[in-house]
Amino acid sequence: MGIKERKDRQKTEMREAILSAALKLFSGDGFDNVTMRRIAENIEYSVGTIYLYFKDRNEIFFELHKLGFEEFYKRQLAIQDVKDPLKRLTEHGLVYIQFAIDYPLYYDLMFISRIPGKTIKSQHDWKSGHRTYDLLKLNISQAKGAGYFKNVDIEVAAFSLWSFVHGIASLYVRDRMMIVPPEAVKPLVTGALKFIERAY
Amino acid sequence: MGIKERKDRQKTEMREAILSAALKLFSGDGFDNVTMRRIAENIEYSVGTIYLYFKDRNEIFFELHKLGFEEFYKRQLAIQDVKDPLKRLTEHGLVYIQFAIDYPLYYDLMFISRIPGKTIKSQHDWKSGHRTYDLLKLNISQAKGAGYFKNVDIEVAAFSLWSFVHGIASLYVRDRMMIVPPEAVKPLVTGALKFIERAY
Amino acid sequence: MGIKERKDRQKTEMREAILSAALKLFSGDGFDNVTMRRIAENIEYSVGTIYLYFKDRNEIFFELHKLGFEEFYKRQLAIQDVKDPLKRLTEHGLVYIQFAIDYPLYYDLMFISRIPGKTIKSQHDWKSGHRTYDLLKLNISQAKGAGYFKNVDIEVAAFSLWSFVHGIASLYVRDRMMIVPPEAVKPLVTGALKFIERAY
Amino acid sequence: MGIKERKDRQKTEMREAILSAALKLFSGDGFDNVTMRRIAENIEYSVGTIYLYFKDRNEIFFELHKLGFEEFYKRQLAIQDVKDPLKRLTEHGLVYIQFAIDYPLYYDLMFISRIPGKTIKSQHDWKSGHRTYDLLKLNISQAKGAGYFKNVDIEVAAFSLWSFVHGIASLYVRDRMMIVPPEAVKPLVTGALKFIERAY
DNA sequence: CATGAATGAGAGTTCATTCAT
DNA sequence: GATGAATGAACTCTCATTCAT
Numbered sequence: 001m002g003i004k005e006r007k008d009r010q011k012t013e014m015r016e017a018i019l020s021a022a023l024k025l026f027s028g029d030g031f032d033n034v035t036m037r038r039i040a041e042n043i044e045y046s047v048g049t050i051y052l053y054f055k056d057r058n059e060i061f062f063e064l065h066k067l068g069f070e071e072f073y074k075r076q077l078a079i080q081d082v083k084d085p086l087k088r089l090t091e092h093g094l095v096y097i098q099f100a101i102d103y104p105l106y107y108d109l110m111f112i113s114r115i116p117g118k119t120i121k122s123q124h125d126w127k128s129g130h131r132t133y134d135l136l137k138l139n140i141s142q143a144k145g146a147g148y149f150k151n152v153d154i155e156v157a158a159f160s161l162w163s164f165v166h167g168i169a170s171l172y173v174r175d176r177m178m179i180v181p182p183e184a185v186k187p188l189v190t191g192a193l194k195f196i197e198r199a200y
Numbered sequence: 201m202g203i204k205e206r207k208d209r210q211k212t213e214m215r216e217a218i219l220s221a222a223l224k225l226f227s228g229d230g231f232d233n234v235t236m237r238r239i240a241e242n243i244e245y246s247v248g249t250i251y252l253y254f255k256d257r258n259e260i261f262f263e264l265h266k267l268g269f270e271e272f273y274k275r276q277l278a279i280q281d282v283k284d285p286l287k288r289l290t291e292h293g294l295v296y297i298q299f300a301i302d303y304p305l306y307y308d309l310m311f312i313s314r315i316p317g318k319t320i321k322s323q324h325d326w327k328s329g330h331r332t333y334d335l336l337k338l339n340i341s342q343a344k345g346a347g348y349f350k351n352v353d354i355e356v357a358a359f360s361l362w363s364f365v366h367g368i369a370s371l372y373v374r375d376r377m378m379i380v381p382p383e384a385v386k387p388l389v390t391g392a393l394k395f396i397e398r399a400y
Numbered sequence: 401m402g403i404k405e406r407k408d409r410q411k412t413e414m415r416e417a418i419l420s421a422a423l424k425l426f427s428g429d430g431f432d433n434v435t436m437r438r439i440a441e442n443i444e445y446s447v448g449t450i451y452l453y454f455k456d457r458n459e460i461f462f463e464l465h466k467l468g469f470e471e472f473y474k475r476q477l478a479i480q481d482v483k484d485p486l487k488r489l490t491e492h493g494l495v496y497i498q499f500a501i502d503y504p505l506y507y508d509l510m511f512i513s514r515i516p517g518k519t520i521k522s523q524h525d526w527k528s529g530h531r532t533y534d535l536l537k538l539n540i541s542q543a544k545g546a547g548y549f550k551n552v553d554i555e556v557a558a559f560s561l562w563s564f565v566h567g568i569a570s571l572y573v574r575d576r577m578m579i580v581p582p583e584a585v586k587p588l589v590t591g592a593l594k595f596i597e598r599a600y
Numbered sequence: 601m602g603i604k605e606r607k608d609r610q611k612t613e614m615r616e617a618i619l620s621a622a623l624k625l626f627s628g629d630g631f632d633n634v635t636m637r638r639i640a641e642n643i644e645y646s647v648g649t650i651y652l653y654f655k656d657r658n659e660i661f662f663e664l665h666k667l668g669f670e671e672f673y674k675r676q677l678a679i680q681d682v683k684d685p686l687k688r689l690t691e692h693g694l695v696y697i698q699f700a701i702d703y704p705l706y707y708d709l710m711f712i713s714r715i716p717g718k719t720i721k722s723q724h725d726w727k728s729g730h731r732t733y734d735l736l737k738l739n740i741s742q743a744k745g746a747g748y749f750k751n752v753d754i755e756v757a758a759f760s761l762w763s764f765v766h767g768i769a770s771l772y773v774r775d776r777m778m779i780v781p782p783e784a785v786k787p788l789v790t791g792a793l794k795f796i797e798r799a800y
Numbered sequence: 801c802a803t804g805a806a807t808g809a810g811a812g813t814t815c816a817t818t819c820a821t
Numbered sequence: 822g823a824t825g826a827a828t829g830a831a832c833t834c835t836c837a838t839t840c841a842t
Contacts (some may be wrong), residue, residue: 010822030314036816046824048818057816111373112312112374114230129379152398156391161379163392164360166376167367174312176366179329180359191356191362196354199399207804214805236833246807248835257833432632436837441717446803448839457837512631512712512774529779531772552798556791559780563792564760564778567767574712576766579729591756592763598752599799603821614826636812646828648814657812792838 015053017043019067022060023105031113034060061109062124068106071127072099076135085143086200090140093165093193102167107173111166135161148200164196215253217243222260223305231351234260261315262324269328272299276335285343288400293340293365293393294372295372300369307373311366336362348400363395409416417443419467420458424533434460450495461509462524467505469528472499476535485543486600492539493565493593495525500569509568538560548600564596615653619667622660623643623705633711634660661715668706669728672699676735684798686800692739693793700769707773711766736762748800764796778790 021042025034036057040047054060075095082088100107137158144151149157168189171177176184221242225234236257240247254260275295282288300307311313337358343349349357368389371377380388403518421442422529425434436457454460477494482488537558543549549557568589568597569576621642636657640647654660671729675695682688700707709715728786737758740762769790771777780788 031230035813035814047816048825051817051824052822111376112370114374126378128236133379152395153391155380155384156388156395159388160364160392160395163367163371164364165367166371167363167365170312170364171366172371174314178326179333180355184355188356188359191353192360195352195356195360195399197399199395199397200328210805235831237831247833251834252805257821324801423768447837448804449802451838461737476826480699491661503839511776514774533779537678552795553791555780555784558789558790559788560764560795563767564764565772566771567765570603570770571763571766574714576711579733584755588756588759591753592760593815595752595756595760595799596796597793597799599797608827637810647812648829649827650825651813781817 011053015063017066018050018060020051023064026109030108064106066111066124068103068110069124070134071103071106072110073128073131075099077134080135085139085146086197089139089143089161089200090193090197091126092160093134093196096165097169097172097189097193104134104173105171112170112173133158133162143200151186155178160199161196164192168192206210209227210255217258218250220255223264226264226309227305228251231310231315232259261309264306264309265315266324268303268310269324271303271306272310273328273331275299276332280335283344285339286348286397287400289323289339289343289361290393292336293396296365297369297372297389300373304373307369312370312373333358333362340358343400359394360399364392368392410454415463418450418453419464423464426464426505426509430508431461464506465509467502467523468510469532470526471503471506472510473528473532475499476532478525480535480539485539485546486548486597489539489543489561489600490593490597492536493561493596496565497569497572497589497593504573506568510577512570512573519569532556533562543600560599562598564592568592609650611653615663618650618653619660619664623664626664626709627705629713630708631661661709664709665715668703668710671703672708672710672730673728675699676732680735684749685739685746689739689743689761689800690793690797692736693761693796695794696765697769697772697789700773704773707769712770712773721738733758733762743800760799761796764792768792 012185018039021039024043025038034057036050037048039060040050050060075098076092079088079095082091102174137154140149140157140161141155142152142194144152172185180188212252218239222234225238226244236247236250239260240250250260254263276292279288279291279295288354311343337354339359340349340354341355344352344354345361372385377385408594418439421439422434425442436447436450439460440450450460454463456492462537475498476492479491479495481486494564537554540549540557544554545572572585578590590597616795618639622634625638625642629734634657636647636650640650650660653665675690675698679688679691679695682691737754740749740757740761744752744754754776771786776787
């Protein structure tokens, strides 16, 4: 079975190289910057080769999209063992924002960009989204159990917190923070996460 | 002088038709969807005609951008006479979100999209952005004077509130609310604006 | 009759303004630089107005062409009263080159450029050219009478002298003299005109 | 390795086909006539294909330019073994003119046309031009050694001879010889080259 | 007389995609 | 599995010209 495995591994590596090149280009100027030619140049293969690994341009974006959600969820799970519910919620927000900082391209693709080929996407989104959203609501309800969020509907709280961190992440990812000096960004973000706790 | 006036009016109408067509197309799939050809088709004129009213493609975006900011600011000013600082702040947030709902395309253009030809833009942005941000900070400081935002830095509060409403608006504009049923959107939003007040 | 005359005069002035603007633009980058729009901008009239004075773009070039030949011939006549045949011939060459220096655009148009709408042109060219060429041959034959050009066919001599000065003028007009330092141009030209005398 | 060679050959052939089509079109009406679309039609390929062989339109002109200068210099070298300095100089002139006759399009491109994208060009021009000009001066100085060009500055002589042949070539290439009947052209040219010898 | 609005044609260039080799 | 050649459609923009007003 060694041969087949090696082939599989090679196939995976190639796909990863393509995806990684696409991500890199995406950072440049958004979608338009990700052309098949440029991906090909980047991985030092011919254009046609890409089509051996992906059906078309859209499939590349779709795959990136999926990978993004996986990494995103993994990170969220990682903080689920924090005992203190308040702390956990704040961590949750931090995880969210940190993900946007670490993978602005994934974040952009997942939560901001309008992607061509929406239909295919939405189904997957739906599942990924729900999974994540449920986790948030779980954390909120546990915080509620610990005395926070008095008189607050869980749905409202979830939506609020989500909007809050998404707002921060979006401003960061799409470079709309010019209004604040660069060195002030970090304290502002941590300050904001502290501020929202007042509402818990 | 009726002739000149009629001509002026026609010129204005044409510019508006072009801008409106551009906005409409923009909603479809973002910038790439707004091509000169498609605008022309839309207004049922030849491509060259557009160039009689706008220097080039960028000028169209720039104009839309400007119009958006004007309307946006006007709306913000309109609620400045609300006496109660708490109420005014909530109104402020509502105005923000309502703007996004009423003019999703403007909102997209102004706060989400990556626009080609950044240099020209940024200067105008800077001014428009500051004007708006200062208004927010003013309202917060007045609320502070009324006893709210104890122990909270104004900058942090401003950034937090901005992020919050921008998060809501972005999720709406870029259609990332699939997670919540459509009819739940409105109560969620008002609920969220109520929720954030707990942090004041 | 005053009215008609004034109208005629105005018409002429307008035509001249257009032609002069065209010439000016031509200097920029050759023909492509002479667009109807740019001419219009230059004379501060609308594009359509030009069509009231010239049938189309070609007619403008044709007219310039004609004007050039007229000025050219006038200058040639002006040196016909030089008594010494040798001196007169050298003057003739000088006049030729000086014309190219003073009116590079005319020269270009008349002797270098490929003009669209050749058919119309050639007839006029033929006449203008002959007139000039005959003058040259006249001067040569008189020099011959004075002992120069022994054993030289007049046709050959005329062609030779014409080629000679045209060569100098062309190199100058089309900027092909980079090979010699700018300050050396003038002495070279006068030197060349002196040199060719050795062949007389 | 036959495959690679065949591919190389095909690539070369394609480039040549494109260049040759460009030259052909150029003859029609100068630069403006050489459009990418027309080249494509001519070689019966799609427009995009040309861009697989040349970076852009300018590169095509630049390449033609270069090829022209190469052929030109090769021809000049070919007559350097003529012993008699007088004869060699006359041959030199003939070579010059013959080149213009054989490759009017090259000649036009090299010595007459105003080319867009001058910057790139001029450096190459400078070298090619100097190389040629030096050869001319060498030949003159050797003729001088053999007793010709008494009391004539070499620079002046070089400039004069260059102008002379360039004049002839230009008149021919740009079709300004209508004044003389076609069958008279050849004798006139040889006559002129004989005539100029009188000045040596 | 003069204009400004409009157009169709055409320019150079880039792209995603296909396919024979 | 990989390539390079090829294409057709699309892009932004400019032009000469026409014509109702």
